[in-house]
């Protein structure tokens with residue numbers, strides 16, 4: 422991190438950026454209330470701190486030890502002097518302020534009627550953002566692949582998603598499974614989701630980041646928190662800091678039956694909040710893989726400080742073509758939202774009292 426003098430001029434700032442370019446490096450320029458800080462993007466061994474410190478306007482060069490630097494909470498304190506989290510705004514919804522945000526909808530969009538009905542129901546239950554999968558990551562090629570498996574189906578489903586979002590006044594989120602989907606998804610969706618299986622796909626991360634829309638990155642089920650943040654850094658390094666992190670469960674341990682699809686790592690929520698200024702949400706649906714755990718795990722996630730939840734909802738779980746076993750009804754969603762708002766308030770009031 423190159424910390425500029427408080428009085429550094431725009432010429433001095435671009436001088437540093439050009440010097441980095443000449444060394445084959447890119448720059449992340451952040452100007453905050455206190456000063457400008459320039460993050461180096463690329464192989465730092467290509468340049469020396471001693472050289473950088475001789476450049477006009479440079480106060481000091483500081484090493485951030487973690488492999489993620491641009492999304493490190495320490496970075497924002499350098500130019501803003503603030504330790505507050507950075508909220509992501511999408512439409513009229515803010516993810517990462519005091520109120521939790523609820524994203525809900527079907528696992529997969531199956532038909533216009535199905536999507537419209539679920540959209541109306543989740544809106545009625547208090548949801549803020551509509552989810553719906555078009556390009557589905559599926560383990561078996563013999564399962565329903567989502568309407569995205571054909572070109573016409575994909576665009577049709579994305580149009581319905583947009584229409585449902587507009588009709589019920591909710592921003593919409595859907596997954597980008599491959600690089601070839603980025604353009605079409607960015608045309609219709611407000612938030613681009615990168616699924617768990619793709620967390621390590623750095624080319625996809627870079628391409629999605631450049632679409633210029635907020636990105637929700639799901640933690641890979643085998644990834645450490647450090648890896649998760651290191652891959653989120655790829656999005657930030659492509660010039661997009663509107664990143665929402667999503668904990669969705671890690672692989673279970675042991676040889677016997679685990680009784681759940683994954684293990685929801687709720688410790689990750691406060692740890693991520695300590696390490697980065699990005700908001701973290703939790704997906705209890707894919708973590709549990711069973712509907713009876715969605716209510717308790719949602720409440721626990723908000724209790725742990727999550728900025729929101731992503732939950733799968735269907736009016737007829739038996740009929741759902743994908744993940745029926747973990748679908749809850751809009752009635753259950755309403756209960757979750759009401760409970761979570763109370764839990765959030767209690768936890769926040771308690772924290773304020775203590776500080």
Ligand code: PEP
Nearest residue numbers: 554616617618639669707
């Ligand atoms: C999803 O949210 O639709 C999904 C497939 O989740 P994950 O990538 O976490 O498995």
Ligand code: MN
Nearest residue numbers: 528733743744
């Ligand atoms: Mn699903």
